[in-house]
Structures are given as structure tokens and as C-alpha cells.
Amino acid sequence: MIRAIRSVIRGEGLASATRRTQERIGEAVHAAALRVRGVFAGNNEAPILNVAASGTSLRLGGLQAQLVARLDAERAFRNVALVSPGVLDLSKPRHIRRVSPDIETAIRDAINLTGARTIHFEGMHDVSFADALRLIDDGFDVIVSVHDFSLFCARPHLIEEPIGNFCFYSEDFDRCHRCLSQSRAVPRNEQRDRRGLARQILSAAKRVIFPSQFLLNQHRQLFSLPEMAGVVIEPTVAYRDLRPAGSQRAIAFAGSAKRHKGAHLLAELSQRTGAALHVFGGGDEDLLRGLRRLPNVAVHGYYRVGELPSLLQRHGIGLVVVPSIWPEAHCLVISEAWQAGASVVAFDLGAQAERIHAHGGGWLAPLESGAEGLAKIVRQWLADRIATAIPRNVPSALDAARAHLQLYG
Numbered sequence: 001m002i003r004a005i006r007s008v009i010r011g012e013g014l015a016s017a018t019r020r021t022q023e024r025i026g027e028a029v030h031a032a033a034l035r036v037r038g039v040f041a042g043n044n045e046a047p048i049l050n051v052a053a054s055g056t057s058l059r060l061g062g063l064q065a066q067l068v069a070r071l072d073a074e075r076a077f078r079n080v081a082l083v084s085p086g087v088l089d090l091s092k093p094r095h096i097r098r099v100s101p102d103i104e105t106a107i108r109d110a111i112n113l114t115g116a117r118t119i120h121f122e123g124m125h126d127v128s129f130a131d132a133l134r135l136i137d138d139g140f141d142v143i144v145s146v147h148d149f150s151l152f153c154a155r156p157h158l159i160e161e162p163i164g165n166f167c168f169y170s171e172d173f174d175r176c177h178r179c180l181s182q183s184r185a186v187p188r189n190e191q192r193d194r195r196g197l198a199r200q201i202l203s204a205a206k207r208v209i210f211p212s213q214f215l216l217n218q219h220r221q222l223f224s225l226p227e228m229a230g231v232v233i234e235p236t237v238a239y240r241d242l243r244p245a246g247s248q249r250a251i252a253f254a255g256s257a258k259r260h261k262g263a264h265l266l267a268e269l270s271q272r273t274g275a276a277l278h279v280f281g282g283g284d285e286d287l288l289r290g291l292r293r294l295p296n297v298a299v300h301g302y303y304r305v306g307e308l309p310s311l312l313q314r315h316g317i318g319l320v321v322v323p324s325i326w327p328e329a330h331c332l333v334i335s336e337a338w339q340a341g342a343s344v345v346a347f348d349l350g351a352q353a354e355r356i357h358a359h360g361g362g363w364l365a366p367l368e369s370g371a372e373g374l375a376k377i378v379r380q381w382l383a384d385r386i387a388t389a390i391p392r393n394v395p396s397a398l399d400a401a402r403a404h405l406q407l408y409g
Contacts, residue, residue: 044090046081048143048408049116053103053126055084061256062332063147065305066235066400067122073401078408083110090114104131117141118206118408125150129197133204141206143407146215147235147329151198152222153191154180157260157326164259166326166349166367169222199223207407211235211330212351218327233403234395235330242309243341243390248318251275251378252342254308255322255333257283257291262323262347265371269321270296272375275382278315280308308333312340319381322346323374325367331355334362335394343388345377359391 120143148156160167161182210216216230257263320337327350344362365373
């Protein structure tokens with residue numbers, strides 16, 4: 001714990017470390033309050049069991065943030081039963097109960113307590129595919145939400161090691177084995193077996209939910225399932241439209257400062273444009289320490305879920321750089337930038353490109369153009385040679401909740 005705090009201080013600064021610590025304390029107090037609030041009794045029945053195998057802490061990122069926001073909205077309409085390793089969270093009465101840290105055992109414990117007959121996996125990262133198939137074989141209806149490429153690869157962002165670049169959906173199993181073997185011992189046929197099990201899950205699931213048409217189309221292609229009946233439901237966090245009255249001229253990067261998010265390009269981008277750059281969010285210590293040394297970069301560090309639009313407005317941000325080098329599944333940062341009235345510059349791949357092509361609100365550079373491709377657009381924006389209308393059709397958590405309720409029937 002002390003080592004982690006020191007790493008945050010070195011990378012993000014003392015203020016960011018303090019915010020993170022305060023949020024952890026707040027989460028612990030909230031969980032304790034729920035555990036002591038009454039007896040575990042009353043109507044605990046829930047026909048659907050939502051499964052968050054990677055946990056629900058808001059500190060973990062966009063997936064957890066959008067899940068919590070959506071389920072909070074759904075609680076007004078149904079009894080939500082949410083299980084994660086070691087925890088079952090029931091909304092009627094609101095209570096947290098301890099269950100097994102093993103996710104399959106936790107699911108079966110929760111089923112016995114709630115009577116659920118439908119299991120909704122809120123993402124497949126950290127889920128055993130064999131466990132999921134056993135539940136299907138046992139007669140449960142399974143719904144799968146796909147948020148990345150976890151079904152296709154153990155590296156869900158498809159960044160190839162040790163190269164550190166997007167692998168372009170490699171189907172060369174020898175190449176995949178070399179990549180995965182960089183960090184752990186991997187059986188020779190791991191990727192082949194993984195994709196075989198994943199295809200069975202996609203074929204047998206009652207519903208498969210995707211955050212973008214791009215991700216649905218890509219999974220149909222990767223798994224040779226052109227008729228897969230996927231459903232697109234856009235995720236979101238708490239909706240806050242904070243469009244400023246006047247023009248905002250500052251530039252920012254927001255999100256996790258990691259390589260797959262393109263944070264390694266930020267130093268070069270700032271040098272090529274000469275513009276001041278605000279960095280909001282945590283990430284890798286080495287990348288953040290390097291950025292903090294640059295005179296025209298301000299690293300603000302960690303921010304709470306839902307605060308990004310107000311932070312962008314407060315600092316006068318008019319352009320948000322989204323330099324992800326992997327094909328994003330949806331990209332909540334784009335939604336939050338638009339809520340703050342900021343336009344976006346990104347690479348022309350994935351859902352980030354799909355959204356900008358469909359709605360405007362930004363500009364795209366070829367992935368192979370690297371930092372210079374992004375910098376060219378930034379320089380044009382700084383010189384007022386380009387402009388775009390910011391979309392207003394950003395979905396709310398209630399929109400996502402209603403779409404899921406309709407799907408559940």
C-alpha cells in the first residue's frame with residue numbers, strides 16, 4: 001500500500017494521491033454502512049444476476065463507472081442483484097453480503113439466494129470461459145456484455161509485446177504465443193483454445209451486448225459469426241451538459257496515461273505543437289513523471305468519476321486529444337469532452353473513429369501518422385483554420401438502463 005501511494009505521488013503528484021486515498025476511505029465507509037444496515041431479509045428475489053468479475057470500484061475506470069451509473073438507474077425499476085468476487089450487492093433491501101471470492105462459486109451462491117435464472121456477464125475480462133459455458137449447460141440463460149477484445153485475446157487491448165503496438169487482430173498463433181509469453185508461462189494452444197471457447201459462448205448466449213456497432217461488426221468478423229444477433233447499447237456515466245457560453249482554447253488529454261491510450265505520444269505532441277497541455281487522470285508512473293518534467297505540460301492526476309466535464313470547463317479546455325493506438329470499444333472520454341463543449345482529435349480506428357465519422361465533434365488522423373498526424377490537426381485548430389459542431393446526442397445512464405430493461409423483457 002505504501003509503495004503504491006509513493007508511486008502515485010511520483011507520477012501524479014501529492015494532490016492526486018490525496019484524492020485517491022479519500023475515495024478509498026469513502027468506499028470502505030459506504031460498504032461498511034451497507035453491511036450493517038438491517039438484517040439480510042425481505043424480498044431478495046431477482047430474476048437477473050448481474051456479474052462484475054473485475055469488481056465495481058469506480059477507481060478502476062470507465063467500465064466500472066458506466067456499470068454503476070446504469071445499475072443505479074435500473075434500481076428504480078427492478079431489484080438489482082450484482083455479484084463480484086466476494087460480494088453480493090442487493091438493492092431490496094440495499095445490503096451487501098459476503099460470498100465466495102471465486103467468481104463461479106459466488107455466482108452459484110447468489111443464484112441460491114436470489115433465485116435468478118438469467119446471468120448477465122458485465123464484461124468477460126477475468127471470467128473463466130469454461131465456467132460460463134458450464135452455467136449455460138446447466139440451463140441458465142446467459143447475457144454477455146462485450147467491452148473490449150477479452151473474448152479474442154488475453155490482452156484485451158491487443159497491444160503486442162514487446163513491440164508495444166496494436167497487433168491488428170493477429171490470427172497467427174505462433175505470434176500470439178510469443179506476445180503472451182512475455183509476461184507469463186503460456187500453453188502453446190492457449191489462444192486457439194480461448195477463441196474456440198469464446199465462439200461457443202457467443203453462439204450460445206441469449207443476448208450479446210456491444211457498446212458500438214464497430215465492436216459488434218468486428219466480433220462477427222473475428223469469430224466468423226455473420227448472423228450473430230448482437231445488440232448495441234451505448235454506455236455512459238452521469239450526464240452533465242456543461243457547454244460553456246464562450247470559446248475555450250486550452251488542450252487536454254484525459255483518461256488513463258498508458259501506452260494503449262497513446263500517452264507515450266503526448267510529450268512529442270506537446271513539443272510539435274508548442275501548446276500547453278493539461279493531463280487529467282492517473283496511469284503509468286514512468287510516463288507521468290516524464291510529462292511532469294515538461295514546462296508546457298500540467299499533470300493534474302486522478303479525478304473522480306463524473307468530474308471530467310466540469311474539470312474541462314474549469315480549465316478552459318476546447319480540444320481533447322484521444323491518442324489511443326488500439327481500437328476503442330466506445331470511449332467515454334469522447335462523451336465527456338462533448339458534454340463540456342470540447343472537440344476531439346483521435347486516430348482513425350475503432351469506435352473513436354466510428355463516433356466522429358457519424359456525429360462530427362472532432363477530427364481524425366491515420367494511425368501510421370503518429371504524433372505528427374495529431375499535431376497537424378492541433379496546429380490547424382490553434383490557428384482557427386478548422387471548426388466542428390459538438391454533438392448534443394450524448395446518451396444518459398437512464399437511456400442505457402431503459403435499453404437494458406427492454407432487452408431483459
